[in-house]
Amino acid sequence: MAERGGPETAPAAYVVRDRVPLAASRGGAALRTLRRRDGVRVLEETDGWSRVAWNEVEGWLPSDALSNVWIRISKTDRTAYVYQGGHLWRELPIDVSNTPDGDKTRRAGRLEKEEHRIPEGTFFVTRRNEDSNYYLAFVLSYPTPVHALRGLEDGLISQAQYESIVSAHREFREPPQNTRLGGLIEIHGSGSGRRRAWTRGCVALRNVHMDALWEIVEVGTPVVIEP
Structure with a gap:
């Protein structure tokens, strides 16, 4: 049994199912009943159960209803850094x-930059696509409210x-994926592993690396994309 840690040492996690009872x-x-993506702090783990703190309420959740996986993508490094809590688990080469360079602002013609x-x-991951044209894919939650506000101010989308x-x-x-801001931004497979540049706004990994991520990445997994 793990010892209870203080708030500064206990790992953060999030719920990966809908309507999970906090017992x-x-x-x-x-x-309480927790929703997918509700954040908790893990205090103790034992026999397939986790004692957690959520909004100052402590209780128990099935451990398999939780994850602490998140992904940081550096376009400059052309690398996906995969974390489990604060621990760097893998560094994976990506194609871009x-x-x-620069943030996406709108949908454009196929030949436009x-x-x-x-x-x-x-x-965050909104969907896992097993029928992708690029082996496997995680669909991301683009456009975000930040992109939407900019699009509204620029007259690209309606209120x-x-x-x-x-x-x-x-x-x-x-x-919504069909506005003038664009959509269907994915992390998908069939990448070269050689940090090449060929995708249409997505991030591509080698299929073997997608297989590894498929085992741990859930709907709701956070993804940070940096310049």
């Missing part, structure tokens, strides 16, 4: 677009579209 004891009565930009910011995007993020749903 008073292992398998006991529910104190042929216009990797803007169409190939990789968005920057903090996202209703802006509110729809913000609402989707608040509820941890996939935002």
Whole structure:
């Protein structure tokens, strides 16, 4: 049994299922019902259960309902850094677009540079696609409210579209993919592993690396994309 840690040492995690009971004891009565992506602090782990703190309420959750995996992508390094809590688990080479510099702002024509930009910011995985044209894919939550606000101010989207995007993020749903801001930004397979530039705004990994990520990345996994 793990010893209870203080708030400065206990690892952060998040819920990866919908409507998970936070129980008073292992398998006991529910104190609260947690949603996918609700953040918790793990205090203790034993026999497939985790004692956690959520908004000052302590209780028990099944350990397999939690994850602490997150991904940091550096377009400059052309590397995906995969973390488990504060521990760096893997560094994976990525292929990027042929216009990797700058944040994505809008949908564009196939031959325009803007169409190939990789968005920057903090996202989460909205969908796992086993039928991708590029082996396997994780669809990301682009456009974010930050992109939506900029698009609204630039006249690219309507107030209703802006509110729809913000609402989707608040509820941890996939935002609209068919606005003038673009969409279907993915981390997908069939990458070269040689840090090449060829995608249309996505990040590509070798298929063997996608296999490894497929085992640990859930809907809701945070992804940070940096310049």
